[in-house]
Amino acid sequence: MSIEVRHVSYLYEAGTPFELAALSDVSFTVNGGEFIGLIGHTGSGKSTLIQTLNALLEPSEGEVLYNGKNIFDPEQKSRRREIRQKVGLVFQYPENQLFEMTVYKDVAFGPHNMKLSEEEINERVEWALDLVGLDKQYYEKSPFDLSGGQKRRVALAGVLAMRPEVLILDEPAAGLDPQGRDELFERIAALRDRTGMAVILVSHSMDDVAQYVDRILVMDHGKLRYDDTPAEVFRHRTELEEMGLAVPELSVLSAMLRERGFDIPDDILRIEDMEEKLVELFGKGEA
Numbered sequence: 357m358s359i360e361v362r363h364v365s366y367l368y369e370a371g372t373p374f375e376l377a378a379l380s381d382v383s384f385t386v387n388g389g390e391f392i393g394l395i396g397h398t399g400s401g402k403s404t405l406i407q408t409l410n411a412l413l414e415p416s417e418g419e420v421l422y423n424g425k426n427i428f429d430p431e432q433k434s435r436r437r438e439i440r441q442k443v444g445l446v447f448q449y450p451e452n453q454l455f456e457m458t459v460y461k462d463v464a465f466g467p468h469n470m471k472l473s474e475e476e477i478n479e480r481v482e483w484a485l486d487l488v489g490l491d492k493q494y495y496e497k498s499p500f501d502l503s504g505g506q507k508r509r510v511a512l513a514g515v516l517a518m519r520p521e522v523l524i525l526d527e528p529a530a531g532l533d534p535q536g537r538d539e540l541f542e543r544i545a546a547l548r549d550r551t552g553m554a555v556i557l558v559s560h561s562m563d564d565v566a567q568y569v570d571r572i573l574v575m576d577h578g579k580l581r582y583d584d585t586p587a588e589v590f591r592h593r594t595e596l597e598e599m600g601l602a603v604p605e606l607s608v609l610s611a612m613l614r615e616r617g618f619d620i621p622d623d624i625l626r627i628e629d630m631e632e633k634l635v636e637l638f639g640k641g642e643a
Contacts, residue, residue: 357388357423357521357554359409359443364418365578366404378404379415380578386522386554391545393565393586394558396575397600402558405575406524409556410445411436441470444520448527450511451504459485459502459510460495466518484513487547505536509543516547523547524556529564541568566590566604566625574599587623606630 366379379401386392386409396402407413408420411427419426426432427439447453456462463484467477485494488509494502499510508528515523525544529537545568548555559565565572565586572589574582576599582589590596590603593611597603606625613620618637624630 357442358421359386359522359554360419360421360424361385361405361409362419362421364405364408364415364420366401366408366413367416370416377578379408381418382575382578382580383418384573384580384583386556388521388554389548389552390554390571391548391569392554392556393569393572394556394575395560395562395565395572395601399577400575400599401578402575403526406445406526406556406558409522409524410443411439412445441466441518442520443522443524444515444518445524446512446515446526446528448530450528451499451507453511454499454507457498458496459490459499462499462510463513463517466514470518480517480519481513484517485510487516487550488513488543503536505532505539508532508540512543520553522554522556524558526558527560528557529559529561537564544568562590562602562604563606566606567627574601586625590625591622 361382361384364379364382365377368376368378382401382405394402394406404413408415414428420428422439422442427436454462456465460481463481464477467480472480485491490506490509490513494506499507502510528544529540532540541564544555544557547553557565557569569586572582572584572586573580574589574596581595581599582592590607593603593607604625606627607622609630610620610622610624614622620633624633
């Protein structure tokens with residue numbers, strides 16, 4: 357599986373006095389199994405970009421190729437529903453999209469629209485709910501009676517039941533408490549490991565991005581400024597701050613320790629790695 361974005365630009369209100377360039381000559385490739393973070397300040401083009409990946413918005417210029425075929429080619433128009441199944445998009449506050457009377461029916465909605473057999477639908481619903489950690493005791497519950505984190509899991513299961521090859525999550529932890537956020541991200545990381553799907557995580561939380569993703573795309577005023585590993589991206593601390601983006605707290609801590617003469621590398625982005633380094637420097641008892 358691959359998604360290739362080639363020189364994509366997008367104009368809102370094109371040809372009017374209100375014309376606005378949301379994307380400008382953006383190019384990158386997503387391969388199967390990658391866990392990618394997409395970051396940028398409000399208005400940087402993130403939301404527009406992910407909607408082009410899902411065939412919801414057609415670029416003003418450029419191409420988006422799924423497995424080598426331009427999804428906006430007129431001859432591929434009939435495949436756009438299939439593309440939206442293969443490239444699953446979970447919007448911010450997805451629980452607002454829940455509408456069925458039971459959890460089971462809500463998750464089954466997408467597979468029903470795919471004209472699958474009842475046996476296949478049941479298999480997919482059970483598989484998806486198991487992946488997000490909701491067992492059979494939840495099947496007949498109203499999704500509106502669940503906690504915020506559980507509602508979000510149901511919404512995620514509804515997308516997973518369509519067996520996407522790419523999962524795009526737009527601020528999935530927005531509004532969740534710290535425990536709910538940690539549980540959700542652990543689930544997402546486990547999903548990637550179990551299914552091999554590519555995951556694109558859109559987030560304002562640099563700490564969450566640093567903790568989980570393998571690669572980061574940085575958007576700024578419609579342009580792709582960086583496409584690299586977290587360690588390399590967060591070395592551009594000054595540039596990121598000029599874009600209105602913070603760096604992870606561990607990066608700040610590492611910099612402070614280095615200023616005080618401690619031998620701390622600048623690529624530590626996970627808590628467990630920092631703990632290991634502090635134990636190495638100060639000894640187990642003091643750390």
